[in-house]
Amino acid sequence: MTSASSEDPGTIINEIIEEIPCRQKQISTLMALFGKRVHFTPAALFLYGHTATGKSLVVSTLMDKLKLPFVLLNCVECYSQRFLYEHILNSLYQTDLFAFDESVPRIKCDNMNDFMRLFKQVLNEKRLDKETVYIIMDKAERLRDMEANILPAFLRLQELSSSNVCVILLSEIVWEKFRWGTGFAEPFILHFPDYKKDELLQILSKGCPANFPESCYAMYLNLVLSVFHHVCRDLREIQHLVNLNFMKFTEPIRCGEATSDDSKKLWKNIEPHLKKALQTVYLREVSSSQWERYQAEIARDMEQENTSQSLQGLSHRCHVELPYYSKYLLIAAYLASYNPAKTDKRFFAKHSEKKSKKTLQKKKHERASNHMLGPKPFPLDRLMAIFYSIVEGKVAPTANIFMQITSLVSLHMLAQVAGDDQIETPKYKCLISLDFIKSVARTVNFDVVKYLYDFV
Amino acid sequence: MKSKQPRSSGGRFMKVVEEKKDECISPISKTQEILKLRLSQKHTPSEIFGLQKEQRQLKDLIRRTGVFGESNSVLIIGPRGCGKSAIVQRVLTELGEEEEIHKNLLQVHLNGLLQTDDKVALKEITQQLHLENTVGDRVFGSFAETLQFLLEALKRGNQTSKPILFILDEFDLFAQHRNQTLLYNLFDIAQSAQAPICVVGITCRLDVLELLEKRVKSRFSHRQIYLYNNMTFENYVMFFKQLLKLEDDFPDRRFQSDWNKSIEELSEAQSVVDMLKRQFSFSQDICALKQIMFLPVCSLNEMDIPRLTPAMFVDSMKISTSDSKSAMLHGVSILELCLIIAMKHLTDIYEGEPFNFEMVYNEYQKFAQRRSSMQVFDKAVVLKAFEHLVALELVKSVEGGSTKIQKEYRLMSLLIHNTQIMDALQKYPQCPTDVRNWATLSIS
Numbered sequence: 083m084t085s086a087s088s089e090d091p092g093t094i095i096n097e098i099i100e101e102i103p104c105r106q107k108q109i110s111t112l113m114a115l116f117g118k119r120v121h122f123t124p125a126a127l128f129l130y131g132h133t134a135t136g137k138s139l140v141v142s143t144l145m146d147k148l149k150l151p152f153v154l155l156n157c158v159e160c161y162s163q164r165f166l167y168e169h170i171l172n173s174l175y176q177t178d179l180f181a182f183d184e185s186v187p188r189i190k191c192d193n194m195n196d197f198m199r200l201f202k203q204v205l206n207e208k209r210l211d212k213e214t215v216y217i218i219m220d221k222a223e224r225l226r227d228m229e230a231n232i233l234p235a236f237l238r239l240q241e242l243s244s245s246n247v248c249v250i251l252l253s254e255i256v257w258e259k260f261r262w263g264t265g266f267a268e269p270f271i272l273h274f275p276d277y278k279k280d281e282l283l284q285i286l287s288k289g290c291p292a293n294f295p296e297s298c299y300a301m302y303l304n305l306v307l308s309v310f311h312h313v314c315r316d317l318r319e320i321q322h323l324v325n326l327n328f329m330k331f332t333e334p335i336r337c338g339e340a341t342s343d344d345s346k347k348l349w350k351n352i353e354p355h356l357k358k359a360l361q362t363v364y365l366r367e368v369s370s371s372q373w374e375r376y377q378a379e380i381a382r383d384m385e386q387e388n389t390s391q392s393l394q395g396l397s398h399r400c401h402v403e404l405p406y407y408s409k410y411l412l413i414a415a416y417l418a419s420y421n422p423a424k425t426d427k428r429f430f431a432k433h434s435e436k437k438s439k440k441t442l443q444k445k446k447h448e449r450a451s452n453h454m455l456g457p458k459p460f461p462l463d464r465l466m467a468i469f470y471s472i473v474e475g476k477v478a479p480t481a482n483i484f485m486q487i488t489s490l491v492s493l494h495m496l497a498q499v500a501g502d503d504q505i506e507t508p509k510y511k512c513l514i515s516l517d518f519i520k521s522v523a524r525t526v527n528f529d530v531v532k533y534l535y536d537f538v
Numbered sequence: 539m540k541s542k543q544p545r546s547s548g549g550r551f552m553k554v555v556e557e558k559k560d561e562c563i564s565p566i567s568k569t570q571e572i573l574k575l576r577l578s579q580k581h582t583p584s585e586i587f588g589l590q591k592e593q594r595q596l597k598d599l600i601r602r603t604g605v606f607g608e609s610n611s612v613l614i615i616g617p618r619g620c621g622k623s624a625i626v627q628r629v630l631t632e633l634g635e636e637e638e639i640h641k642n643l644l645q646v647h648l649n650g651l652l653q654t655d656d657k658v659a660l661k662e663i664t665q666q667l668h669l670e671n672t673v674g675d676r677v678f679g680s681f682a683e684t685l686q687f688l689l690e691a692l693k694r695g696n697q698t699s700k701p702i703l704f705i706l707d708e709f710d711l712f713a714q715h716r717n718q719t720l721l722y723n724l725f726d727i728a729q730s731a732q733a734p735i736c737v738v739g740i741t742c743r744l745d746v747l748e749l750l751e752k753r754v755k756s757r758f759s760h761r762q763i764y765l766y767n768n769m770t771f772e773n774y775v776m777f778f779k780q781l782l783k784l785e786d787d788f789p790d791r792r793f794q795s796d797w798n799k800s801i802e803e804l805s806e807a808q809s810v811v812d813m814l815k816r817q818f819s820f821s822q823d824i825c826a827l828k829q830i831m832f833l834p835v836c837s838l839n840e841m842d843i844p845r846l847t848p849a850m851f852v853d854s855m856k857i858s859t860s861d862s863k864s865a866m867l868h869g870v871s872i873l874e875l876c877l878i879i880a881m882k883h884l885t886d887i888y889e890g891e892p893f894n895f896e897m898v899y900n901e902y903q904k905f906a907q908r909r910s911s912m913q914v915f916d917k918a919v920v921l922k923a924f925e926h927l928v929a930l931e932l933v934k935s936v937e938g939g940s941t942k943i944q945k946e947y948r949l950m951s952l953l954i955h956n957t958q959i960m961d962a963l964q965k966y967p968q969c970p971t972d973v974r975n976w977a978t979l980s981i982s
Contacts, residue, residue, distance in 0.1 A: 229654065255930065
């Protein structure tokens with residue numbers, strides 16, 4: 083068991099630093115804190131930093147390389163205390179984690195008291211009581227949602243179990259937000275800072291495909307970062323985007339239109355695609371396979387028509403086909419939600435008097451427009467009144483019309499906010515955005531902006 | 539690696555080394571091990587400053603139970619890290635040396651964090667008294683009956699029942715149990731002298747008596763020991779030294795005296811005194827001090843850092859007092875930073891009234907259009923950035939998790955202070971000047 087420690091720790095640390103770039107300081111601090119195997123460590127460590135800053139990677143690599151006894155768990159998976167305890171105990175009990183032996187009985191445990199007792203028992207049985215055992219909890223913020231005693235108890239696990247154990251919590255939320263209730267022992271806090279731009283480049287350039295010139299790849303990475311770095315610092319997300327757009331980038335080189343040194347030409351080629359990707363792929367509106375298919379389609383179109391117009395495509399998203407009256411109902415609902423009821427007369431009455439300029443001026447002093455405060459609920463009667471005044475032709479108030487309101491609710495375009503019972507008239511709220519209603523109104527040739535109080 | 543083992547100490551040390559079968563355990567490494575154990579949660583100090591009176595009082599009380607079979611109940615109340623558990627621990631070890639008590643007194647240790655309800659607590663009591671076999675498969679009607687049975691079972695051996703000491707750590711948590719059954723029964727037994735027990739509750743809540751139900755409170759003896767943190771700065775420094783100094787039983791005598799001398803020098807260095815003063819005025823909690831001392835002790839090694847230096851402590855202090863929110867702000871993207879500034883302005887304008895995404899977006903758009911150099915992003919992209927901030931809990935929904943309102947219109951409030959934003963902007967790498975100016979711009 084002590085064979086690992088007999089190896090020179092200096093070589094191990096160099097190996098790890100080699101493997102994980104730009105995290106040298108954190109690695110050496112952690113190594114110092116862990117110290118020798120028999121040494122005590124701080125009872126709890128709290129490592130925080132943005133996603134994809136190497137928290138889990140550093141900790142698990144250290145554990146693997148130093149061959150320390152540890153349990154790694156994700157608090158999203160172990161969402162109840164029973165799963166949490168049983169996972170820790172069983173992982174410790176079956177030391178070789180990869181071969182779950184069915185013949186060994188699973189330990190059952192569902193409260194903190196039993197956990198503490200069994201934990202000590204397992205440590206004794208497995209002869210782990212002489213060295214530090216590490217319990218690593220990823221996404222530790224979830225522990226706050228469990229029973230109130232769990233987080234404090236884990237923070238003082240060393241004291242309560244009086245054994246050499248170190249609890250490592252990983253989270254992207256700052257420690258202040260964890261303090262709640264009683265019994266907290268402060269952990270040792272370590273920050274994993276975000277990668278700087280050149281560090282990102284250094285890490286990403288590791289993924290350079292074989293037989294591709296590295297300088298050119300570095301240039302490509304620079305281009306991607308120049309578009310995305312303003313909105314996104316997440317290494318994983320950028321990595322995904324880099325891989326996705328690489329084919330597009332190398333296209334001119336493969337076709338022989340440009341060489342890998344022709345940076346200007348390559349930039350011209352890739353720039354619009356990156357901008358497009360910002361609007362769609364970054365938001366995960368389409369999956370990466372969809373995006374590839376879409377790229378292929380564009381390529382085909384380009385061959386056939388030779389126009390650059392087809393680049394729009396995906397951006398007019400959420401295109402929904404609705405029945406004719408449903409569209410008018412939806413427009414009416416939108417108007418009812420975003421216009422104050424007292425202005426209805428002005429917009430929809432046959433002979434409305436012209437509003438004086440005074441009222442228009444008064445409006446400017448209002449705190450915020452209705453479009454900023456969100457939709458207001460309106461009664462069914464008002465909806466129907468607006469509907470009849472905007473719809474073309476005569477429409478009988480049949481059950482069909484009311485059916486369509488219900489189906490709009492089930493499509494989550496309207497929401498019923500009150501009046502579930504028979505006596506009260508139901509009230510609704512319109513849930514769709516201005517862009518959406520504009521595109522709906524366009525299909526029936528209705529100028530919805532003209533009727534909106536905010537834009538008069 | 540330096541090897542200075544054999545020259546100073548005699549045969550005894552050699553023997554120790556042989557026993558341990560570690561060929562080259564250097565004194566530094568040994569020191570490190572000792573100090574780390576001392577700084578861990580497992581360790582309780584051997585001497586407690588300024589609490590001798592309270593310690594004596596508690597010792598008397600427990601001894602009376604142990605020797606004369608008197609029943610008692612007492613609460614020890616004091617802030618965190620002032621030595622509540624330490625004096626109980628200390629008293630128990632001292633009493634353990636007296637043979638009469640050692641043989642006679644049974645101990646039950648309970649902790650509010652572990653025994654979350656009375657059923658679990660009862661099971662734990664049974665286990666700690668080694669009565670599992672006696673209870674067997676018997677079924678009891680009520681909690682009191684079970685407890686009564688347990689105590690009876692202890693009595694059966696000889697005529698007089700053995701005294702039991704109950705120590706309830708995090709006592710306030712036991713008051714949250716349903717009907718406070720455990721507390722009621724314990725206090726009831728103590729008061730009516732059915733069996734000699736002593737109940738010691740340890741808590742940091744000053745209002746703990748208010749938590750007790752009337753029937754429980756009336757059975758409590760109302761004996762309370764308050765521990766105040768009346769540690770002076772001199773004591774604090776002394777404690778600091780005591781934690782770092784090596785005891786006389788350290789094998790390498792020469793190293794020990796060298797080491798202790800270096801600790802004396804360390805504690806007189808101006809920067810360390812300043813650091814301690816700052817920490818002392820911030821909190822007198824011993825645990826917090828230990829936390830700061832841990833990293834310097836860890837960074838000792840045989841090759842290049844053989845002694846503790848003041849700089850190590852100053853660095854460690856810096857790490858432990860750094861503002862984590864500013865550190866997190868350092869890692870957000872420029873777009874997210876813009877949104878935070880927009881929120882800050884909204885909070886300023888409306889005097890802390892909550893805002894929603896649409897308002898923030900509007901504010902951001904106004905800024906972005908004014909500055910032609912800024913790239914204006916799509917609403918959907920901005921919304922994603924906004925949601926990232928919500929996930930980081932830098933922005934929080936006012937109503938809690940009400941799902942009825944669309945997320946664009948949900949009312950939010952900003953959880954970052956203005957100074958934190960300014961601090962982050964100062965440190966932000968390659969922050970566009972426009973953004974910085976926008977942040978400092980005061981709204982008139």
